[in-house]
Amino acid sequence: MPHGTHHLQPITSVSGQTGTALFFPDLVQTRTPPKEPVAIAEMAEFFGVTHRTLHFYEEKGLLTARRMGLMRVYGRDEIARMALINVCREVGMSVSVIQDLFETLATASSTSEANLILEETLLARRRELASNLSTIHRQLQQLNALLDHEEAETGQLNTEPKGPPLTETEARCLQLMVEGYTPIRIARTLELKTEEVSAVEASIVDKLNAQNRFQAVAKAVLLGMVAN
Structure with a gap:
């Protein structure tokens, strides 16, 4: 030990x-x-x-x-x-x-x-959070559609970036975080070392001014920074 x-x-x-x-x-x-x-x-x-x-x-x-x-x-x-x-x-x-x-x-x-x-309880919590994220995604889509419609009618298009700028690796990592991937699974998917993924996630958390990866995911979803 x-x-x-x-x-x-x-x-x-x-x-x-x-x-x-x-x-x-x-x-x-x-x-x-x-x-x-x-x-x-x-x-x-x-x-x-x-x-x-x-x-x-x-x-x-x-x-x-x-x-x-x-x-x-x-x-x-x-x-x-x-x-x-x-x-x-x-x-x-x-x-x-x-x-x-x-x-x-x-x-x-x-x-x-x-x-x-404990594992069963944690899995149930993960399913609950995933369901909540799905609901948030759907509601954001509805809001974006309404706002895009209003902007189209007034001739105003919102060209401001959604959230803080991320590197390509950070953006891919964030998308996987939103999809519920663990750091180990992200490392395999992006062909990175576990410590490299930890550094990327830490950078994402810092850029989003979040306290942890869960809060970073929630903020990214609310800002519309990730795809459905």
């Missing part, structure tokens, strides 16, 4: 006199997880969230803090749960979907089974 990389699986949680094995997907932390018990301030800082967010997840039954004197602290299993919550939230999953995911994970009898459960 590379230095600084920490698997969080499997997790064993003890409730009362009975030990119950809880298996989570095989997530990888690129930073060393904080040593337990973890105070709420340390937990919030490590995962880049607010205290209020942690309280919210507790209210929704996704996390559980325990008391240590006057402090509320988290244990090893809560670190693993929060890591998974972060992954899900980053791809736009709702809290209700994450709740359902945790309920299903409670039935997993191994890490491999937990991995499959």
Whole structure:
């Protein structure tokens, strides 16, 4: 295992006199997880969230803090749960979907089974996003048709470029990103190295003033920079 990389699986949680094995997907932390018990301030800082967010997840039954004197602290299993919550939230999953995911994970009898459960959930989210993109494409086509009609009647044609200028490679990469290609698949399609694709995607994200590849795709679609 590379230095600084920490698997969080499997997790064993003890409730009362009975030990119950809880298996989570095989997530990888690129930073060393904080040593337990973890105070709420340390937990919030490590995962880049607010205290209020942690309280919210507790209210929704996704996390559980325990008391240590006057402090509320988290244990090893809560670190693993929060890591998974972060992954899900980053791809736009709702809290209700994450709740359902945790309920299903409670039935997993191994890490491999937990991995499959998460994969199915992620695939469902990808299908949902693809459907949303399709709807956005259709609505943009309708808007463009209406605007083109108005411009034709008034004799005004919009010749302004759509979005920031991209290189040929960036444009091809962006189109594949919109179509749901992973970086590895993009590398194969464009005959590039994986690190080269990462650099191209980073440039696209920067030019579109986005936070990540998902936001870059959404902005590109809204700007009409990609073909259907």
